[in-house]
Amino acid sequence: MKALILGALAVLLAGCASGPRIDTRHTSLGQDSRAQFIVLHYTSSDLQRSLEILKGDGVSSHYLIGEFPATIYRLVDEDRRAWHAGESQWNGRTWLNSSSIGIELVNRGYVEDAQGRRLWYPYSEAQVDALVVLLKDIMQRHGLKPGAIVGHSDIAPQRKVDPGPLFPWKRLADEGLVPWPDAVAVAQQRQVFAEQLPDIGWFQRQLAAQGYKVPTHEHLDLETRNVIAAFQMKYRPSRFDGEPDAETAALLAVLNTPS
Structure with missing residues (x-):
């Protein structure tokens, strides 16, 4: 009898540990991806420092793309929230961390000369090529349309300027990823x-x-x-x-x- 009781208890505990039984045979049509935007950034630092920062417990990003070579690093799963957008707004949506995928590109951003002018760093061709492939993949999987890709400067124009004026938005437009005026x-x-x-x-x-x-x-x-x-x-x-x-x-x- 004692053995039977212990056996039944073990089965009960095993059932509790595995969670509730859920019927998944029915699927609603009223749904879409939680990711509605892709936000592009530059890191303002080299690859090693970028990885150190983005792997910490502060700022983070779903992806990081190096320069030489243009390796794509996934740092946060797309179904998880990364902390890359901060206080932000686009198309009426606020705090875009919860509704976006963040991509950081290794790029020093800019330096200032003696006259205070900003001297901007370009992006490597291989880096942009890698970005285009990644963007197409993300947009296809999440059902995103052209216009979903924005810069950090778009969603936070009062405090951010990345990805900067040398970022090739026209190249993305030529790839069908962003709208472009005739x-x-x-x-x-x-x-x-x-x-x-x-x-x-x-x-x-x-x-x-x-x-x-x-x-x-x-x-x-x-x-x-x-x-x-x-x-x-x-x-x-x-x-x-x-x-x-x-x-x-x-x-x-x-x-x-x-x-």
Whole structure:
């Protein structure tokens, strides 16, 4: 009798240890991936230091891509939250750590010369090639559409500038990964806006339509300039001074016009 009781108890405990029995024969169509965005960063340091930082218990990222060679390191599983975005917002979503996959690229970012000018470091071709392959894989697996890839400077324009003006967004556009404005349409719109530039409220509304968190008070303050600069860094990296000019207006107008 004692043996029977002990045997039954062992079976009961084994059942508890394995968790509840769940019927998985039914699946809802009302679902999608928890990952809605991919956020791109640079590390501001070399590979060894980048690994030391990202493997710690502070900032983290799902992936790190080296320079020479362009090795892809997975540091956090995609179904886990990495701490790479911080205080952030895009398309109305806040604190994007919970809804994004972070990719860090080994790149020193910039240094300042004696005049205080930022001298930016380029990305290696092999590194960008590796990034493109990784992005296509992630987007296919998570069902993401072009526009899901953003820079840290897009989601936190008041405090971040990575991946910087030398990041090849146009290359990603050519690979079908991000939207890009038609050059002919931009040139036509630039002529129109050169004659009459929209007011600041227009720029703020257009930037908000792109996804940026931007003031709506219709004044050209520092916060608005930072958002304009982040947009320019992405679509017109030759000049990103935060000035609301005709070319910036043309880029916004074309991007926000349904094709």
